[in-house]
Amino acid sequence: MLPDSDQAKAEPFCADRIGFAKLTAMAFNGVDLRPLRDELIAKVVGGTAGPGEGLDLSLIAQLLGEKATGLSIQAEVLGFHQLFRSPCSAEPPRLRVLALAAAIDMGGNTPIEFLLEESGIELKTLYVMPGIDLPLPDHDVAIVIASDSDECHEALRIIDEMAPRWPRPMLNAPRLVCHLDRDKLHRLLQGVVGLDIPATICATSAQLADVAQENLSPAYIAAELAFPLIVRPRGSHAGVGLAKIDDRAAIGRYLAERTEQEFFVSRFVDYANEDGLFRKYRVVFVAGKPYACHMAIADRWDIWYLNAGMSDSASKRLEEETFMRTFDFGFARRHATALAGMAERIGLDYFTIDCAENKFGDLLIFEADNTAVVHNMDSPELFPYKPPQMRKIFEAFAAMLMHRAREGRERAA
Known part of the structure; x- marks a missing residue:
């Protein structure tokens, strides 16, 4: 239940913590935790x-790879306490932000601490738990950081029910977050000029087995499908279970290694450039405006920044630097119609996309997300062009929060 909005009650106890940004940066930099x-x-x-x-x-x-243990500890903690405060770089803070989170693994909520770490903005995180009254602290603006994952749906439903009565401006409306699910996103973005987003179909393991064993075409599952296919377990992230399937025999081999019962399947798009390399971009949207986040270049289609070898190649880093420095009058102008159409359809105040350019020059969308990691942890010696770009994103995010909070105060007055 939502507490009284007049904030007359005493402030609920907020537990201080080291926080996501600092601990993740320690792990990223090789510190033994x-x-x-x-x-x-x-x-x-x-x-x-x-x-x-x-x-x-x-x-x-x-972070040490003990996911089950970590989630067990988290469940025990959140059973008796739900409100936490992250370190703040200013006292008093410039603004007070309340992040509305779900009880999920460390990748299931927006890593908002990275965005606010040096902003002087106070961040409190409230975990929305079914059957537990929310200990609502005073704040200037709220933002939903729970993802579209199945584990977050109940938290999003609870927040959505309370949203019309929320006492402060709320960003990233939960009903819009739900549209980011892979099998919904392609329908949401269908028809946006300049976009290529393959249909993502939900298929059961039994359906995939039928294709493998009964000599059936992938069109048996959905008319849009044909070999080669991209398949991943439903609800998986960070490439877990992701595979390219070239024929029926490959489906059988894939299923023999998986225990999941539901999968997302889509057509494979060969987006390699003429030099044979694949280029994948992450773009951040803040209040509808796109910003360059990173560019990964590799000789494999399943690119993540950490497997692209960017640290080992000066030529790759130079290309990424050029992408960032020329983004506003290069990439963003080239895809202006597609980016604007996508921002309008998705409607979130903050989200990211992972994308590429197909062989026709259209913007190929892999996914849209509100929980991708946007950080400034890379070595400034090796990537001197990154800190200015990341600060630009962080400053835009802080400015958006300040603007929305000011609008809320003006309406209240």
């Missing part, structure tokens, strides 16, 4: 750990 983990475990065993330390322990376990 095990001593900190052991220190926090000792506090838990001794009964002196607070809820913030418990949530930090949950994240550390996940």
Whole structure:
């Protein structure tokens, strides 16, 4: 339930924590997190750990590859406490932001701490739990950071029910977040001029097995499908279970290694350039305006920035730097119609896309997301062009929050 909106009640207790940004940066930079983990475990065993330390322990376990343990700790902590405060670079803060999160693994909520880390904006995160009254603190603006994942749907439903009565401006409306699911996004964006977004079809393991065993065409599942296919387990992220399927025999081999019962299937698009390399872009939208986030170049279609070898290639980094420096009058102008149409259809205040350019010059959309990692952790010595670009995104995000908060105060007056 939503508490009284007059904020007359005493402020609920907000547990301080080390936070997502600092702990993730430590892991990214190769810091051994095990001593900190052991220190926090000792506090838990001794009964002196607070809820913030418990949530930090949950994240550390996940960063160390112990996902099940981390989620178990998180569930225990969130069962008795839901409100947390991240470190703030200014006192008093310029603005107070409340992030509305779901109880999911570390990749399931917008990593908003990276966006606000040096902003002087206070961030409190409230985990929306079914059956638990929300301990609502005073704030200037709220933003939904839960994702479109199945595990977040109940939290999004609860927030959506409360949204019309929310006492402050709320960004990233939950009903719009739900449209980012892979099998909904292509329908939402269908017809946008200059976009190529393959239909994503939900298929069961039984349907895929039928294609493999009964000598059937992929069109048996949906008319849009033909070999080669891209397949991934429904609800998976970060490339888990992602594969290119060239024929029926490959389906059989794929299913033999998977235990999931539902999959997303789409047609494969060969987006390699004439030099044989694939180029994948991440673009960030803040208040409808696109910003360059990164560019990955590799000789494989399934690119992630970390597997593209950008650190090992000066020529790749030069191309990424050019992409960033010329973005506004290059990439963004070239795809202006597609980017504007997509921003309008999706309607979120903040989201990202992973995309490429197909052989006809259209913008090929892989996914849109509100939880992709947008960070400034890369080495400034190796990537000197990145910090200015990331600061541009962070400043735009902070400015958007300030603007929406000011609009809310003006309406209230």
